[in-house]
Amino acid sequence: MPHTAQDWPIGAALLQFPDTTADGRPVQEAPPAEWAAVLHEVATEGFRHVDLTDSWLRPGDLSPERLCELARVLKEHALGVSAISVTRRSVIDPDPAVAAANLAYLLRTVDAAAELGTTVVCAGLHRPLTEAQRRAVWFWHEPGGSDPEDDPRTWSLAVERLRTAGERAARHGLRLSLEMYEDTYLGDPATAVRLVRDIGLANVGINPDIGNLVRLHRPVPHWEELLRPVLPHVNYWHVKNYHRDFDPATGAYFAVPAPLQGGVIDYRRALDLALRAGFDGPICTEHYGGDGLGVSAGNRDYLRRLLAAKLPAIEAARREDAS
Template sequence: MKYVYAFRRSAYYPFNRQGWRNLPAGNALNSFLEKVSGMGFDGIELGLDYFSDDINEAKDEASELQKLLEGFGLPCIALRGGGGLALPKNAYRNLSRLETMIEIGSVLKVSVINTTATIQSRKIGVVSERGGKNPHGSSRDASHEDFERLAASITTIGEDASKVGIILTLEVHQNSIIDNSWSALHFLNMVESKNVFLNPDLGNVLWNYDIPEENIEDCIVALAPYSKYWHCKNLQRIHIPELGHSYFVRCPLPDGDIDYRYAIGAMIDADFNGYVAIEGATDGDFITKDLKSLMYMKEIFNGFK
């Protein structure tokens, strides 16, 4: 099993720019990479937004970064990004972004490109981002044509990625048309590429609605056989029925409402041989929190051997 660090906080002394998801800069970068390598991760995940918009500049940046990461024994295993492909007004731009990801990913020598399947919301009035009754862009609102158009585009990207030895994974994600196990499997069945797999992010299923649309244990059992990359985060759900809303506190993997011991059992039973990506903490001492999550996952996986 290989463990990927999908870090979600960048503040690492003396680097203190607020934000998340991108590597620290300056003197902090080497120190950060040395620390992460020492934690026991096999590689990291990066976002497309880390690189320049100019493709030639981006490829030069990727080439330099690839050498730096390899020097720390911490290759970039996955590149994430993308956007909606169902609506004509933005489909071409986002399809181009995915093609760009393949180009940059090939320079970085990634194994995985991870993306989502999103559409523009058709809802009128107040919609919820997470934890509400009315999430925008959900599978409940998607038409058959939405699934068809997205599947055709993903088929193309999946085949293009296969030519450079990269697999494409679709993340089960809130505010997307693959936001539960049924919609994910339905969509995957429409994709005509054997190079496209799933990323069963259970946290995204948990916080999509005020009351989860699906039992988490049923979800992972259904999706495990089709998964190659696995975002793992955990949440404590606080349901306020009077408001019709749930709020969520991110926490290390052992401490939330998702039973990862059960989930790992399902993945092992499905002969999962992909990558476990630890989604990092977004605040506080993220190194300590994320090390706790990594050790927890390794202990359970090793216990099933």
């Protein structure tokens, strides 16, 4: 394996940090001291890597000078960038102008990722939250945008544009990872695998964020059915978990965030399956609600314990197979 349990890059997501400062300025335009305050919290929780989630700060929209300032702040806090995650910027948005702008932004983000020394850019096809989703207690309680079914033109456009981004990433020596998300062309294992195969680039793979799927208030397959088919293509991984329940008397579903070891996804089993399939990419710990960063830190420590338990046996099995 390329990493040990202790040095495997496990980054903190920045979902819980707002995109405006306390005095109302956009984080994008804030002085580096504002960035440093957030990254200090991340480092203080024991993280050595961060996923620069662009709901907080958009590296792809920083000037070269500001990007250098971000690199300096990261270095001051001894934080590597495990990935940059591009969120809710679909390159096949129904509005052609928005879709084209999103592709240009994704390409700029790939260039910024190379400047920051990361190895992964994560993107998806999910779209901005609807007004109903923003009003909901948890946004996944309400349906969001969806990609059109049986639409060869839109499918081909997704393949073409994501291949363009993948080719840009390859020129920089980066991976492009496509995030599984409901009701998009990455919303189930079969279509996600088909999309990656149609793109046809070795550096383009799947982020199996099955937490996005098990939280839905509707019937969903068992988590292992969602994970197993995509494992040969996994090159990055957002991990999070949810408590899930169903009341047959009323037909009501229930889902709320949970720590990794407490929800319906058995990450001890899931990580073992991924490692045995050859997964070697960075991991990002996510959590919605409460102290998301603190829960993510606990999730990181749990993952390191699992890696310490799993890696020796997997290494031994591979040495035996090679002999």
